[in-house]
Amino acid sequence: MEEHNTLGQRLKRYSQVSGTMVGLAGKLAGERYLGIKIERQNHAEKLAKALGNLKGPLMKIGQILSTIPEALPTEYTNTFQELQSNAPPMGWPFVRRRMKSELGPDWQNKFKSFEQEAAAAASLGQVHKAVSLDGRDLACKLQYPDMGSAIDADLKQLKIIFSIYEKYDKAIKTGQIYSELSERLREELDYILEAKYCKLYGYMLRDEDHVHVPEVVDTLSTSRLLTTNWLEGRKILSFKESDAQTRNKIAMNMFRAWYVQLDNYGIIHGDPHLGNYTVCDNLDINLMDFGCVRIFPAKFVGGVIDLYHALLSGDNDLAVHAYKTWGFHDLSSEHIETLNIWANFLYSPILEDKIRSIGEVTNGIYGRETAEKVHKKLREIGGVHVPREFVFMDRAALGLGSVFLHLKAEINWYQVFNEMIEGFDTKKLDDTQSKVLELHDIVQ
16 A cells, blocks of 8 residues: 555654754753753764664764764764664564565565565665575565655754754854755655666676676566665675785775766765675675765866866865855855865875875764864854755765775875876766766656
């Protein structure tokens, strides 16, 4: 039976959420204004548990906020980073009902076998391993019920949280961040769109011998069920203690999996947490979960490369041009100086022609020390409006950097990056992107 976004479902969700995230905003505001101290670590753990039990976009929002330095205090950031991999799955009665709803009462006859226990569970759905009638191993991602209601409720509460946040900290203007999160989260509910993105990635990375993308099984997929072939692999973190050559090879494959799509097509995988990649025995990378994909205008990618050259040569006018291309506006000299601090941090691995690590971790968070410095300066100069395109670009860069830090990879990132951007042309990218999106019936 089709589920509807009913008023009752939304009200129930509002009630649950109000006791969690709005409670966080209130406690942090009280701590700042009234001097009411809270046990942050204890509260963060309770909050993370509540969000995990709620199962939905707000849990994903917590994960996203945890990757934006200074969006939340350290205690909450560290705790929210655990949300993605620790979500409890729904039970077998739920799975049977949902599969019947998606594939009909004879759904089990469409598989040779279907495992009752979830192989993985996340914020919006869970994955079950199955075997097709012709013997192929499959991954069936089944969306949780009432996610439409959850989106409406959680985004409304997020707007309240951002409003409270801006009242006591004006460093970051959150309007565009909210718009970007809203659009991307709503897209994640559409598994038909995700299937298109999965096929798109298979096309974009078709010449990358060391990166693999699952193949969609259309006959076993719907708007809330996505079935692909199963890609066997191990978690990236299981290679943390491997030899340097192994770790560096995995990092290079990850680097290409991410930058080839951006440089050649202006598209990125916007959810770079560790659960969306696995490593094959031969150290190839399996790239999975295409619910969060960001398509950038060609000029935005041109701005990424312009800023690189600006930082490399010290050309401040070119840096200003890049920021304006990205959508930053009303920038004073102090704004430019502050943005350059963050840009130099993000670009630092590709600015030095030498073998080196990506960077360092401060208090468990990649980029925290630099973010704190930038945040403080932005508060002093009146804040900045963050363009919506910047949200997932920044998140993906930090997420990928974190992977390289886990691997302790040491590579000449400068040489690798310059080889990839050689001959870059904005007009060519624009034409290529238009053709590939039309080919895959993806409307921006």
